[in-house]
Amino acid sequence: MDFELSEEQEQLRDSVRSVLERECPPAVVRAAYEGRLDGEHDRLWRVICELDWPAIAVPESMGGLGMGFAELALIAEEMGRAVVPAPFMSTVAQFVPMVLETSLPEQQKILLGTVLDQGAIGTVAIAEKGSGWDMSRMSTEARRTRDGWVLNGTKSFVFDGADATTILVVARASDDEGIGAFAVPSDAVTSTAVKLLDPSQPLADVELRNVLVPDDAVLVEPGDQKGAAGIRRALEQATAAVAMSMTGTCRVIFDSTLQYAKDREQFGKPIGSFQAIKHRLVNMLIALERASSLAYFAALTIAEDDPRRSIAVSMAKAAAGDCQRLIVQDGLQFHGGIGYMWEQDLHFYLKRAKSGDLLFGSAAAHKANVARALGLAA
Amino acid sequence: MRLTFDDSVERFRAEFVAWLADNRPSEEEIRADPALSSGHLPVWAKRWTRRMFDDGWLVPGWPPERGGRNASPTEQLVYLEEMERARVPRTTNPQGLGIVAPSLLDYGSQEQIENYALPILRGEKSACLGMSEPGAGSDLASLSTRAVLDGDRFVINGQKVWTSGARHSDFCFLFCRTDPEAPKHKGISVILVDMETPGMTVRPLPEIVAPEYPDLNEVFLTDVVVPKQNLVGTLNDGWAMANGSLAHERGMVWVSSSIVLDDDISRLVRDAPSWLGRVSEAERHALAERIADAYIDTAAARCMGYRGFGKLLRGGSAPEQALMKAFASEARRNLAMVAAEVQGPEVLEASPPAVHATTLVPDENTSWIEQYFRTFALTISAGASEIQRNIIAERVLGLPRS
Ligand SMILES: Cc1cc2nc3c(=O)[nH]c(=O)nc-3n(C[C@H](O)[C@H](O)[C@H](O)COP(=O)(O)OP(=O)(O)OC[C@H]3O[C@@H](n4cnc5c(N)ncnc54)[C@H](O)[C@@H]3O)c2cc1C
Ligand SMILES: Cc1cc2nc3c(=O)[nH]c(=O)nc-3n(C[C@H](O)[C@H](O)[C@H](O)COP(=O)(O)OP(=O)(O)OC[C@H]3O[C@@H](n4cnc5c(N)ncnc54)[C@H](O)[C@@H]3O)c2cc1C
DSSP, rough: OOOOOHHHHHHHHHHHHHHHHOOOHHHHHHHHHHTTOOTHHHHHHHHHHHHTTTGGSSSSGGGGGGOOOOHHHHHHHHHHHTTTOOOOOOIIIHHHHHHHHHOOOHHHHHHHHHHHHHHEEEEEEOOBBBTTTTEEEOOOOEEEETTEEEEEEEEEEEETTTTTTTEEEEEEEETTOOOEEEEEGGGGGGEEOOOOOOOSSOOEEEEEEEEOOGGEEEEEEETTTHHHHHHHHHHHHHHHHHHHHHHHHHHHHHHHHHHHHHHOETEEEEEGHHHHHHHHHHHHHHHHHHHHHHHHHHHHHHHHHOOOHHHHHHHHHHHHHHHHHHHHHHHHHTTTTHHTOSSSSSHHHHHHHHHHHHSSSOOOHHHHHHHHTTTTTO | BBBSOOOHHHHHHHHHHHHHHHOOOOOHHHHHHHHHTTTOHHHHHHHHHHHHHEEEEESTOOGGGGGGOOOHHHHHHHHHHHHHTTTOOOOOOOIIIIIIIHEEEOOOOOOOOHIIIIIHHSSSSEEEEEOOOOTBBGGGGGGOOOEEEEETTEEEOOOOOOOOTGGSSEEEEEESSTTSSSSSGGGEEEOOOOOOSSTTEEEEEEOOTTTTTTTTTEEEEEEEEEGGGEEETTTTTHHHHHHHHHHHHHTTHHHHHHHHHHHHHHHHHHHHHHHHTSOHHHHHHHHHHHHHHHHHHHHHHHHHHHHHHHHHHHEEEEEEEEHHHHHHHHHHHHHHHHHHHOOOGGGSSSOOOOOOOTTTSSTTTSSSSHHHTTTTHHSSSSSSSHHHHHHIIIIIIIOOOO
């Protein structure tokens, strides 16, 4: 058991960090918040594509870099640190894994090709307003017809749903034979960007009205058990990536709060010398270490295809949720009036951490998963 | 980053597991002759510690003449995992083996090593640790037990408290004030005192659970006379040893905490379904979430431990041990609390008389609520959780002193 990064992994992380520091300083995030991003959004994504990060976990045989999920997770953590307003999580941590886990070689060639060669944005549509990411309760329906499958329903919280070229939709068969995955071009659906608390990570509603999916665009046929397992595995990757990204964001809030506690003086002393603050900063550190260790563990179980991966991912996401709760709360509190101001960059991180908990299953949802895996709940 | 150890480490583990199976004392043997306190060495314990010493399995990281085999840090880690899983203690005198002997090996004279440290390692002698006093707990440096150098002997007067195992120990590793004029950290020395010395009075202090097996004691010292050569290290330089002793104690304690947590959570997950079957669905959900939390803490303790260990291997900082100490001890306390609440009112029925805690921790038969109260030993002793937080705040986070 070794949680330390290898030399190559350390180099990767350092280079991602330095690129993002240069290309995505807080001023860029602020521009996203204030609707002044203009071409910046595209420029950031182009930089990411030029550096081949979308290819990180794609096998070399398919034109990728042939690294694994551990490396993808390290980049996700950096994306969280820099609250990057670019479609990395959607395309790289959701779309690409879903393609790799579910589709046939010829489909992979086409779908990955659009991303790796043309820099297209891809995303995955699973969640719905009524059921979140719980696929057993989703209502978007796939009906078999002579010409293919027809999809009807509305998906929500779709990462970069309004900018994606291709959306991989997960839907349930009308005869309840199980779930399937379908590649849908964006012009076949109505995607509506939603106004958000955290505009640096755009989400959309995707409405599917009688969308016909020809057979060659069906990634997983409903009823195909192995395919359904692939969908779940892809969802696990996406969820683990969000957990990693949240710990990256929480680390920045923590570092900033710690520095502030050392610098800010009241009553003639740094506020960090008051035990009421000190001990709570330690509690924040413990929550962060707990979440971060479990996120690395989850990433490793995915990278090594360990049988514990499913429960490990739920533990990681639950711990990331617990962590943000404490770090956002005391992080903001200890900044005093300053933390409450729009002019400070702090709120970008606070809001990203909060949204992270609510996307891809909250801490409560994932604790319920853990309880279920332990045989303690239905 | 990876989930597995090298093959060579796994071979080391397998070798130790096989040796354990062939050599360990049986549970019946242990129950037939239980240790009465953490200073008591029953016959089986003496034999067992000696065998571990002779075969180089007592402290594998040390050289053979000290009961080891020069094992690497990673080998020591898997050794501790298996040692804890085996549910048989290396010794029934943990403070002797874990703190006193290593401190003597670091600071003691050749004669002290021969007469005190090695006998502990060979299971021949037991030691207690005389640090705390009524007026000096967390603030150990304010201790006032006074040793006066008088020619070639010390005359000692004072009182120690919460001295584990003192009643059955052969000698005490005693922290005394030898220079009352110096600043408080600079006037402390450590002196070895045989418990049989005239003037030593030990009074057991029954604890919050299992009062029939008191482990803690008060130790009163009245004109106790000890030869000068019993001074450990340099006069007035005992504070370095206070830090050193505790560092020995904290070193890899997380490994055993983490394995005990694993054991505890498996027991809870095994028993919980039948307990949860008795409550309403809403209550079941609320309780199941808390068990999930405890399960997550257990996994986190293991992952945080390994992560910290990885840093340590690469020359990282030791104060992070304080973080593990605080987290793992509180996780054990929370787990026992959750388990007691899940079990419901029948948890209040008293457990059968426990075999002493140092012999088998935790005992399968100990009720969760007694277990819960026992875990406070972990959050109070060896630097209470609040003190760990001060240490982390100042040494890991670099915050200014209060
Ligand atoms: C919404 C809002 C409206 C406001 N309106 C007004 C107004 O109309 N008029 C006006 O004059 N002011 C106003 N204020 C300012 C407000 O009174 C201050 O923000 C508040 O007194 C805290 O001071 P500070 O922001 O400088 O934080 P600091 O005093 O720097 O505190 C920072 C952190 O350190 C903690 N801390 C400080 N000292 C200690 C200590 N001794 N022990 C433990 N912890 C400590 C604090 O609790 C806080 O968490 C407003 C603030 C807000 C947020
Ligand atoms: C099971 C057990 C075994 C023990 N075995 C031994 C032994 O073998 N030998 C030995 O010498 N001692 C032993 N002790 C004693 C132990 O070391 C002390 O109990 C411990 O150091 C705490 O001291 P105290 O009990 O006097 O509490 P105090 O120091 O009085 O602390 C009381 C409370 O105040 C808090 N507190 C104190 N200072 C601060 C501060 N600066 N900031 C914030 N909070 C603070 C503490 O955390 C605690 O919650 C043992 C204790 C236990 C419970």
